[in-house]
Amino acid sequence: MGKIRIGIVGTGGMAHAHAGNFQQMKGVALASCLDVNAERAKTFAEKFGFKKVATDFDGLLADCDAISVVTPDALHAQQSLAILRAGKHLLCEKPLTISLEEAKEVAEAARKASEVGVIHMTNFSYRGSAGFQKAIELRESGVLGHIRHVSSFYLQEWLAAPIWGHWSNEGFLWRLDKRTSGGVLGDVGCHILDMTTAIAGDVKRVRCELRTFEKVYEGQLVSEHGGKNLDANDSAVIEVEFSNGAFGVVQTTRWATGHANHLRCEVHGTEGVLSVDLDRNWNGIDTMIGEKALMKAKWKSKDLKPTPSNYERFIKSIKTGRQDQPDIVRGAEVQAILHACEQSSVSGKWELVPSI
Ligand SMILES: NC(=O)c1ccc[n+]([C@@H]2O[C@H](COP(=O)([O-])OP(=O)(O)OC[C@H]3O[C@@H](n4cnc5c(N)ncnc54)[C@H](O)[C@@H]3O)[C@@H](O)[C@H]2O)c1
Incomplete structure (x- = not known):
């Protein structure tokens, strides 16, 4: 297996924790990041050494195997659905969505994606x-x-x-x-x-x-x-x-x-x-x-x-193909x-x- 190419959408406060954690891990490459604030994404990419700054969501999907969604809550559903439907691994920030309807739709997409080996996780970070x-x-x-x-x-x-x-x-x-x-x-x-x-x-x-x-x-x-x-x-x-x-x-x-x-x-x-x-x-x-x-x-x-963080568990799951908790369905249950x-x-x- 080559390096797992990580993407991050939303490069504000919490994205620093994602990038900082993934940066430390073996077999992981920081591939691309995206933000509506292009200047913020550029500074973020330079700080953590991302290979690329994406200019749109499709570009991010194309360059990555796994993507962290770290945008404001209201955007999680739409972005998670796009990632799962593209067959990419997903680490979505909490709360999974801002409505039950969206949560059900994302959970359904996650169940389907699991059938083709996609790993997914909701970042309830205290699980670490x-x-x-x-x-x-x-x-x-x-x-x-x-x-x-x-x-x-x-x-x-x-x-x-x-x-x-x-x-x-x-x-x-x-x-x-x-x-x-x-x-x-x-x-x-x-x-x-x-x-x-x-x-x-x-x-x-x-x-x-x-x-x-x-x-x-x-x-x-x-x-x-x-x-x-x-x-x-x-x-x-x-x-x-x-x-x-x-x-x-x-x-x-x-x-x-x-x-x-x-x-x-x-x-x-x-x-x-x-x-x-x-x-x-x-x-x-x-x-x-x-x-x-x-x-x-x-x-x-x-x-x-100490036990592994969600970031470590997410990467381990991608490497082993074994889904861990808290997955996206769990995120929907909390929703x-x-x-x-x-x-x-x-x-x-x-x-x-x-x-x-
Ligand atoms: N797991 C945790 O413990 C934890 C802690 C803090 C925040 N969070 C979650 O992380 C998410 C982000 O929170 P934050 O504190 O980093 O917020 P933030 O406002 O600092 O960062 C959000 C970033 O998303 C960008 N953005 C907005 N719309 C976008 C779009 N359409 N496409 C791309 N980028 C877009 C903003 O420009 C900003 O840079 C939230 O869902 C929050 O609940 C989780």
């Missing part, structure tokens, strides 16, 4: 945490007993404190407008829902409340800025009923002062509990398993051997949960999660 992987393994092994209660959060503070730059900057602003983003729910809610449900099990139904607060710009409260409506949700509280009967709550917000980027998931079963706190230990897990430990309420913390959350935030009722 060894603690996260261990938690899946422990829950599936049954040592926690019957799962009863789950509590998870994903907290960020960037609307209150410009820790990564001001929210009015280009890279953030599209995330605050409903027309281009599913808000905090779509943007990072998808990560914590992937994490929570990969660990605790599938979701049957949800009840969700969303809030959008006015933003502060130069001391004034504003609800639009720079031609964008600041109307996308920025806080979400989700009650979750799992298919295994467990109950729980998942919350996420961009107003969590004191937390730059903090994910945690705690799963309580009849025979034990596990807790993964990525802010505290990316490669660790806390557990309390068995009656003796529970009777003392004594946690055991364990450091784990179905987001859809039920949005429905519930309008109806005020519990909403069933549609199947994909």
